[in-house]
Amino acid sequence: MSESEKLEERLRLLENDLRLQKSRLVEKLARKHVQKAPKTAPKRTANALKHDPDFAIKVRALTQAAKLKKRLYKHIYANQVKFPYKNRIRINNLEFVSTNKGATLALVSSKFLDSNKQLTSLDDLKTTLTYNGHRYIKTLDGDYIMQNPQYSDEKQFCLYYTRSGTCSNKNCPFVHSPTHVALCPNVIQNKDRICKKPNCQFSHTPSQYNAPSCKFFQSRNCTNENCVFSHKSENKDARICREFAVNGYCDKGRACELAHYFECPDLQELGFCPRGSSCKLAHKTKVQPMNHKAIRNIDNDNVTQKDHPLLAAIQESSSEESDIEQTQTSDLDMNHDYVQIA
Ligand SMILES: [Zn+2]
Ligand SMILES: [Zn+2]
Ligand SMILES: [Zn+2]
Ligand SMILES: [Zn+2]
Ligand SMILES: [Zn+2]
Known part of the structure; x- marks a missing residue:
């Protein structure tokens, strides 16, 4: 859409809005008028109502209101579909x-x-x-x-890279850090915790940021020292962490108050899933404890992204890159459409 088209669109919306406001006021006035009329006034038939000079205005106002409601709902739905990976x-x-x-x-x-x-x-x-x-x-x-937008100059991690370990955009302005990658599904699902896929780009190092929460730990009886799951305490009623479920990675790690499982958060919150059968996340209310044979080095729990030398280097050079960041960051949500990791 060109700049002038955008302006025209905006003008059209403003005009619609004004028209609606005007008809609402007229309707309000009419209602006040009716309220003042004596109770003994003869009942108006449907036919007589049609000859009411206010009738057409009322109908128009109702139609307009219905249109705007539909537009509002469409927009909300679009947001729900567009941002499944952002916590509410x-x-x-x-x-x-x-x-x-x-x-x-x-x-x-x-x-x-x-x-x-x-x-x-x-x-x-x-x-x-x-x-x-x-x-x-x-x-x-x-x-x-x-009102007066102040953009933080904090680096943003590439969501493609985080979800898959790769990003095909050679000019991607977002941070690609090997410590900021979702855990390989094979490590989570295979009993031996070994991924045999050659060139697998997922992370094979479980950490508090990329490993699902340990179900056994919730009941305090996980005795597996090499458990690959995150020993993270969670409230029973905690909602699913969208960042974890969709991106496979949550920057808050064990400090996150939300539940770290690969379950569909929309189903939990909305009672339906906008992705329907194409949704790759689990559509169930309860998750069975996963197999617990594990290989994890518990020290990984304490690894933080800041420790990675690559990231430190990127942060040092951030002054040169900040311009790209400013102009392209708004594209983040458009470019990083929903991609499932597992
Ligand atoms: Zn990228
Ligand atoms: Zn793998
Ligand atoms: Zn465990
Ligand atoms: Zn989280
Ligand atoms: Zn779903």
């Missing part, structure tokens, strides 16, 4: 994901969490909100954009 943030009893380096909060819930009340229009959403000390303003989609 709760603000004003609604859920968002932080994207565009924190400059945008994309709406992912269609109802208020406290009351279960469905959103019916953009008007249900506050005009502004505050998150992390920043002020955000509502857009015509229902997302919020930061």
Whole structure:
């Protein structure tokens, strides 16, 4: 879409919005008028209603409201599909994901969490909100954009690389670190914990960041010293960590309060999965404990990404690269569409 097309689109949306607001006001006025009328007023038949000068306006307002509701829901759904790998943030009893380096909060819930009340229009959403000390303003989609965006210059890891151990983009501006890669499914599934696949690019070093949580450890009876699973304590009702489930890697490791399993988070949260049968994550409410013959060196639990010399080098040279980062980072979510690791 060209710049002028974008502006035209925006103008069209603004005009629609204004038109809706006007018809809502007219409707409100009409309602007040009706309320003031004496109770003895004769009942109006459906036919008479059609000759009511306000009727057409009311119908138009309702049609417009229905259209806008549909647009809002479409947008929320698109966000849900686009960001399965981002953990949800709760603000004003609604859920968002932080994207565009924190400059945008994309709406992912269609109802208020406290009351279960469905959103019916953009008007249900506050005009502004505050998150992390920043002020955000509502857009015509229902997302919020930061008022004076301040992008952090923190390096972002390439999600392709994290999920698979490879990235085909030669000009990829994101960090490719061998310590920031999902664990090989063979190591997780094979009884001998050995991957026989030649040139397998996945990580073969289980760590607190890439290994699923140990089910036995939750009940305090994992006695396997070489357990490949992460000995991470989790609340029974903890939600699935989207970063872990979809990317195969969570930067918080054992400090993450969410559950680290390869289960579908959408099914758990929404009661349905936007990916349907093409979803590679487990569609079940309970996971069976995995086989526990293991090879892990427990020291791996304490490996942090910062320890990697490659990463230190990248961070040192960050001043030269920061320009690329600024201009291309907004493409992260577009470029890194959902790719399943296992
Ligand atoms: Zn990359
Ligand atoms: Zn492998
Ligand atoms: Zn264990
Ligand atoms: Zn996590
Ligand atoms: Zn799913």
